[in-house]
Amino acid sequence: MILRYLARRLFLLGFVFVALTVFVFSLNYLFPGDLVSNLTGMRDISPQKHQQLQQMLALDHSLWQQYIAYNRRLLAGDWGLSFASQQPVLAEIMQVLPATLELAAYALCLSLFAGIPLGLLAAVKKDSLLDRCISGIALVGYSMPVFWLALICIMLFSLQLGWLPTSGRLGVLFEVPSQTGFIFVDILLAEHVSRSAAAYSALQHLAMPTFILAVYPTNVMIRFVRTSMLEVLEQNYIKTARAKGLSRSQVLYRHGLRNALLPVTRQVGLQFSTLITLAMLTEVIFSWPGIGQWLIDSIYQRNYPAIQAGLLVVSSLVICVNMLTEILHTLFNPLARKL
């Protein structure tokens, strides 16, 4: 039963990937400029080399075969060169993606840790002063533009108070070579550096971007958990449990929470794409060297191979996370498997 479900999901995933690669592949034709250049990222190709490349890219064959060849290259890790730096695009992405993942992951954790308890609290104390405060704050946070909030925070915490740095991931005087791309792991691996001081600096750099990025998902989470919990509390089985004599907290933890949090797992997946979009904005404001900043730079530079690769990676990431949370949701909730 569950295996069939997984197979069905995997089939869907494959289908989405085919659609995605077809789209990205077709961009090569839609972008202006030479097709061979767009596909390989090489510039100033000599006529002789051009001929050679055409053969390698299967350009003398049908579109279908070109697409197959394109996919084969993707799987082999040959994603072409960046126009700007003439370095392999995939390697560049591997340099910047961890920074984004790190930022997004911390922000997501923060939003879960803050959002779920606050939402529950608001639901349990429905219509109390506390509920109104939490809901009010959530509404304000929900409607505040990220970039505006970020600038205000920079003004306050960096320029006025001088507590937090304004940009980057680490103080520039710490020489921490990028090995994994995850800053704390890199600090652990680095030599000749005071690790505690470096980690402290990394934390300082992380604090503001994480907080800013977490604001929106936290507020979504509060509102969502509150609604979901209220719905669950209306259910008959809750009333039954109360009638059977379970205490208020027993009912909440055993019957309320588990059922109310089920839709939340799904919500995490749905929020992930928004989170990545916001992460890109946050990265630009805080000069965070992640994929968002990289992709936006690539767009300014008309760096087509980089735009394609960035698109592919970000979309795949979002699709995978969506699928994963969907599957988790199903595993936790037997009712969903029937659908």
Added chain:
Amino acid sequence: MNFSYCRFGSLSLVLWLTGCQPATVANSGQGLVYCAEGSPESFNPQLVTSGTTIDAISQHLYDRLLDIDANSGDLLPALAQQWHISPDGLTYRFKLRPNVSFHQTDYFTPSRYLTAEDVVFTFNRMLQVEHPFFQTATEYPYFDSIEWRHRVKSITALSSDEVEFKLNQPDSSFLSVLATDFAAILSAEYGAQLVAQQQKPLLDIQPVGTGPFKFRQYQKDVLIRYYRHDNYWRQHGDIQQLVIDIVPDNTKRLAKLLTRECDIAPIPRLAELQMFSNRPDFKVEQQTSMNVAFWAFNTQKPPFDRVEVRQALALAINKPNILQAVYFGQAEEATSVLPPNSWAYRKQNLVQSFDPVKAKELLTQAGYPDGFSIDIWAMPVQRLYNPNAQKMAELIQADLRAIGVKARIVSYEWNTFRRKLRQGEHDSVLIGWSADNADPDNFLRPLLSCAAAVSGSNRANWCDEQFDQFISGAVQTTDVAQRRSYYLAAQQYLQQQMPLMPIAHSKRFQVKNSSVQGVTINPYGGISLVNAGKTP
């Protein structure tokens, strides 16, 4: 209910306390952070002219045969301890300093001290086609503009510590050329190693010099990291690490100064200087710099081929207004290409005041009673000599409208901009020049000589035999009074011909954290951090 309120309260208290703990975002230890406005184009000063690159590399990584005294403009011994000029002015002999060591890095370990061979290797690169590294660069912009290949006949090592330059004709500006930031001494041994490894391009990417800092790491658009060169031949400060943090955005650079992420930052926006000068924890340093901002007319294109038109346009511009609006009063009005602190400066009080009526008359004389349309190219970047070319262009546009000339403001991305300028595609351009040494030749030759019109640094595309005679005459004599008279004549001639209109000589500003000492700004080039130190 009370319990949950309490919990919420204590949570926010904890957050507040942890937020309070760090007092400042201090940079650790014995490191200095200099926030630069852009990435360097190369790590070899021979290949560049941009002030940003020179600031980032030359004084830190390299030494020159001679140095310039920042205050008096006199030449001082550096890698050359003594020098001797033959009576005919054609032969220059330099005695080199002993025991000067090159950088030891991950990619190179020197086996010997500096010798005459290194000097020959360095300067022959621009001179001899058969030099192994001649072909690795497409141009040597500074040395091309001063016609190095025509000036210098040969360079030979007489012994391990003596080197001889033979010139084709007497040249009194020659020593100044050797003292510029571009004349950095490279290692011949490193060159030989790269030839053996077939890695020639690395000479300009992974630098080896004799300077106070050695190269460690470079990430484009992010940072440059230097370590202290412990065997440096001079006394130097105790900075163990120098990081050049690349922050192109002005506002971010200022913010980083405030959060102490930067210790020093150059050319802060003039408008914000007031804020810093009021704070005790920052120090604003200024230096009258050898530079000029100008409006160059492409004299190859009509209507700019007419002297009257150029004169008229120059008369139509309200310079004091520009000085107020663009430089916030922190610059001197330029009347000549040479700044007033140059010894060859000529105060020109004859014409050139703001006079739109006369300008209109001149245009009528030239056959343009109804005016015409022109393009003004405004450079897209902020430079010391011109902090805001766009705004300047708008002011000029308004002034020109008064005499019936319609101006359109054009700008491109910086690299494209410079390429198109070199190809002479512009009508007129707002740009400028920062001097590399104290010699007046360094302004007039690269900006206005015929050779510079070919190499592309002559933005007016102006080639005039009379003018070339003046500046050639001036360098063929060592008599200062005689040189001076040549330069005065040249400046007067420029005043009549007006191939470009000098606008302002800007002061150089930088803001630094008060805990940093020993920073010197050289009016002729890059910033020097040899003696820099930091009190904790």
